Amino acid sequence: MPSGDLVVGVDVGGTSLFAAVVDTCNGKVLGKAKRKTKAEQGANGVVRRIVKTIRESIQEADLDIKNLRGIGVGVPGPLDPEKGVVFRCVNLGESWTNFPLVEALQEYLPLPVVIENDVNAGAVGEHTYGAGRGSRDMLAIFVGTGIGGGLIIDGKLYPGVRHSAAEVGHMVILADGPLCSCGARGHAEALASRSAIERDIRNALERGADSIVPRLLRKYKRTSITSRIIGEAYESGDKVTREAVRRAQYYLGLLVASCVNLLDPEMIVIGGGLLERMGEEYLVPVRRVFREHQVNKNSPFQPRVVRAELGDFSGAMGAAVIAQRRLAQI
């Protein structure tokens, strides 16, 4: 069953690799696989793990590699999709700087490979098969350790002139506010990400506040305050966590409003670990703040702020779609 529509999509995360064999005609996932990234093995080590994960997903789909049209890979960092080179991946380590990922993968796999930024891929996945289906202009915002985004304009991924559009995590929301991972202050990522919540919880703990979080860290044998821990502490009514989450939701609402006031899209899709864990309830205050700050309040049409639907596999599915589209143009 060889077909131009069967593509493997891969999402290379800081912690996990996801691969999915997608029938891009209908968005059906025929097989999938997941394994740890093990970034400490360096770029070449991770490439071998990506290859294994791809092979596993093809096997799960009961297909042969010859049945496939190509491979799309989403990577967490700036890159040049034409040259197939990753500029850098802060989360994955130094060995990814100027790494020729397409070339490296093609040494193992007899298929054309297309690479794209992981959040751009996630946005395309949600637009094609998820919460953004049928919309023309859509912005996806993924809230995790950082905050990333992907912009769909006129039904297509809008990459920007330098392939760095939709860096919503670095929009200024609170001038002179907390320090961001990029070195500047007051960006959305420093206010509304999981890391911002973690920082606020830790600050409260240092001030001696009472919280269930230290106990949960021991329970799950974690050193960082994960989305799961934040979710569990929030649900148990932990005051410190509730306050930190409430603040992050407020700033996320302001970010959504800023984006809507600039882009006036049909839809904002919000995804990422925190949303996956905490669900629809997380978005209620975000929507309220957004509405207070968006300028076109009186319009009968109001942009929808909705949850991503594809979960962990949005990036892999989007990478498959992007690969299918680019390869169809060759």
Add this chain to the structure above:
Amino acid sequence: MPSGDLVVGVDVGGTSLFAAVVDTCNGKVLGKAKRKTKAEQGANGVVRRIVKTIRESIQEADLDIKNLRGIGVGVPGPLDPEKGVVFRCVNLGESWTNFPLVEALQEYLPLPVVIENDVNAGAVGEHTYGAGRGSRDMLAIFVGTGIGGGLIIDGKLYPGVRHSAAEVGHMVILADGPLCSCGARGHAEALASRSAIERDIRNALERGADSIVPRLLRKYKRTSITSRIIGEAYESGDKVTREAVRRAQYYLGLLVASCVNLLDPEMIVIGGGLLERMGEEYLVPVRRVFREHQVNKNSPFQPRVVRAELGDFSGAMGAAVIAQRRLAQI
């Protein structure tokens, strides 16, 4: 000399009306005219003044109305270009609410009329004939009493789903900051507009600070601190004014950075009264702040932040271009 390319563009400002007969083939202005808006005469009164201004510009061009293809009008407020109805114009008064401007103008003028938001028109003007010539993706930001913008994507005006894109004045830059004209807090307009500078100067004067501004208000017989007064006070080294301007420049730099991080355009064109008065020097600190906060610092290509070139007539020229394009589609 009848031609499909000769169009009158009009810009309806809160204070003045501008009309220009434009040869849209080459951007040549064949005739222009200007008069006070006199908003107190109400929408129908202003319509008659618009008609006079248009007739004057045609006369100046030594043309007859029969030589013209149509009329484009830029209006400061949200509107429906398809229906030809203005939803409201805060600066022009209540009589503009749901005002059928196209119908009203066509009672006097035997030409098709197209309407557009004034800052969108200004952006199209700058993109077609001004500082943005030849760029593909461009954002224009006009700083005056308020802050407005217009977005060009893929060479075309990007209106957004509700025709309200590029409301850059209402992007949140300092959460919980000063009150904006829209009723929310911390928006760019409340931080970086001429009104924000005026507010800061007045606050300093109330605190008893020494400043040349009261003397300039008397000299020019003004009650509001105009761009001209701000410019003159700034140049004379007035500390209160310098401090207020410096703050506005800082926030404008943050706004530019936020827009670039979301859109990754080729170019940001900045215009409006304050820029017209203060010139290139105004942009130097804006560019510095922008560079510190934009995420893609290492790219060999950096988006340019440039001054608008068309001055008072950018809106009128852009309105002409928009009219020519829309009428060519009919």
